[in-house]
Amino acid sequence: MAVIVQKYGGSSVGDADKIKNVARRIAHTREQGNDVIVVVSAMGKTTDNLISLANQITGQPDDREMDVLLSTGEIVSSTLMAMALRELGHPAISLSGAQAGIRTSSKYSRAQILSVDPARIENEFGKGNIVIVAGFQGITNDMDITTLGRGGSDTTAVALAVQLKAKICEIYTDVEGVYSADPRIIPLARKLKDIGYEEMLEMASYGAAVMHSRAVELGELYGMPIQVAASHNSNPGTIIHGGTPMEISNKVRGIAHDLNVAKITIVGVPDKPGVATSIFEPLAKAGVSVDTIVQNSSIDRIADLTFTVHKSDIGKAMKVVEPVVKEIGAASCESDSKLGKVSVIGSGMQSAPGYASTMFKCLYEAGVNIEMITTSEIRITCIIAEDKVKEAVKALHKAFELETA
Numbered sequence: 021m022a023v024i025v026q027k028y029g030g031s032s033v034g035d036a037d038k039i040k041n042v043a044r045r046i047a048h049t050r051e052q053g054n055d056v057i058v059v060v061s062a063m064g065k066t067t068d069n070l071i072s073l074a075n076q077i078t079g080q081p082d083d084r085e086m087d088v089l090l091s092t093g094e095i096v097s098s099t100l101m102a103m104a105l106r107e108l109g110h111p112a113i114s115l116s117g118a119q120a121g122i123r124t125s126s127k128y129s130r131a132q133i134l135s136v137d138p139a140r141i142e143n144e145f146g147k148g149n150i151v152i153v154a155g156f157q158g159i160t161n162d163m164d165i166t167t168l169g170r171g172g173s174d175t176t177a178v179a180l181a182v183q184l185k186a187k188i189c190e191i192y193t194d195v196e197g198v199y200s201a202d203p204r205i206i207p208l209a210r211k212l213k214d215i216g217y218e219e220m221l222e223m224a225s226y227g228a229a230v231m232h233s234r235a236v237e238l239g240e241l242y243g244m245p246i247q248v249a250a251s252h253n254s255n256p257g258t259i260i261h262g263g264t265p266m267e268i269s270n271k272v273r274g275i276a277h278d279l280n281v282a283k284i285t286i287v288g289v290p291d292k293p294g295v296a297t298s299i300f301e302p303l304a305k306a307g308v309s310v311d312t313i314v315q316n317s318s319i320d321r322i323a324d325l326t327f328t329v330h331k332s333d334i335g336k337a338m339k340v341v342e343p344v345v346k347e348i349g350a351a352s353c354e355s356d357s358k359l360g361k362v363s364v365i366g367s368g369m370q371s372a373p374g375y376a377s378t379m380f381k382c383l384y385e386a387g388v389n390i391e392m393i394t395t396s397e398i399r400i401t402c403i404i405a406e407d408k409v410k411e412a413v414k415a416l417h418k419a420f421e422l423e424t425a
């Protein structure tokens with residue numbers, strides 16, 4: 021019997037009717053003679069609502085309590101899904117992340133999966149059960165519940181697919197696959213038949229929420245094919261795999277955007293060894309992840325240093341940076357939380373010149389000012405004003421002719 025993993029996101033299990041519909045799809049896969057593991061997200065906006073509830077109690081919720089609280093969302097949906105399957109006459113059992121053998125590091129709110137013990141799931145397969153696993157969670161060696169970071173149920177699904185040697189990991193969501201840009205912003209965005217892990221990883225890391233970036237990383241590491249498709253119809257989706265993409269006519273494959281960007285600029289930083297460490301070490305210790313870093317070349321041994329963080333981390337980051345500014349003898353520091361980023365991505369870009377200039381010209385013609393630029397071999401990213409991001413995505417999608425590619 022082949023093992024198939026199917027993951028259903030929050031909007032796909034948003035109410036009782038949707039859960040019943042999804043249960044029918046799962047039953048169909050089972051009836052075709054497969055062992056099925058289903059990973060579910062919390063229903064609809066449950067995770068957001070739980071966060072807001074905690075914030076109404078305290079401004080600084082304890083990390084451990086917060087993870088236990090958030091893990092309950094997926095417990096609810098997994099139990100309801102098991103009930104829906106039983107209603108259809110299929111034996112099914114729900115398992116928490118811990119019961120499914122998912123061991124994680126102890127970094128609350130962004131724990132990493134260390135191992136998956138397949139014994140319990142295999143045992144349930146032996147009894148003929150469809151196994152429904154609560155996504156986004158695991159347990160530490162000290163038996164504390166952890167969560168994997170927002171959107172982490174995708175990563176649960178791929179980790180289980182790898183460990184249980186599944187034929188494929190199917191991610192079902194509220195769009196029909198991976199598109200050339202977010203289809204909610206670009207109605208003309210094109211569904212991609214397939215995309216390589218590398219390109220998908222850049223898309224996901226730079227804002228395409230359709231896949232959790234760590235899920236793509238895991239898929240690539242273990243060569244697990246991932247299919248992204250709609251939970252509400254049976255249209256063909258997108259395959260994420262390691263082979264050469266079939267559609268290589270346009271070297272830009274997609275445009276990603278992210279509205280969650282804030283920057284900190286430290287003005288008048290003395291240009292001497294050790295200064296960067298004094299800034300970034302305490303940030304790392306405080307758990308703030310820093311993205312783009314730009315330092316201009318110094319004039320009279322004084323430079324300016326700018327870096328970006330997630331908007332939600334800006335308060336924490338400023339608290340760390342302000343005393344450091346005094347310590348290192350810099351002039352001042354300022355922050356801006358109204359930023360976003362837009363990226364063009366495509367593996368063919370590395371071998372062809374001109375992509376950066378097309379991007380910059382397009383943004384200029386759209387009246388968008390570029391604040392910072394970063395690149396990888398297959399990506400160019402511009403940090404721009406938040407309120408210009410949607411316009412920029414539209415203009416770039418057109419400039420790179422992605423509707424027709």
Ligand code: ADP
Binds near residue numbers: 199
């Ligand atoms: P789920 O709850 O199923 O995990 P998510 O909200 O996490 O769903 O991801 C699906 C959303 O990702 C879509 O509704 C879409 O707006 C967004 N998205 C962003 N970029 C893309 C893209 N390039 N292709 C498809 N969807 C995208």
Ligand code: ASP
Binds near residue numbers: 030068155171
């Ligand atoms: N429920 C979690 C979230 O909203 C995890 C997920 O949906 O994948 O982020």
Ligand code: MG
Binds near residue numbers: 029230
């Ligand atoms: Mg998601």
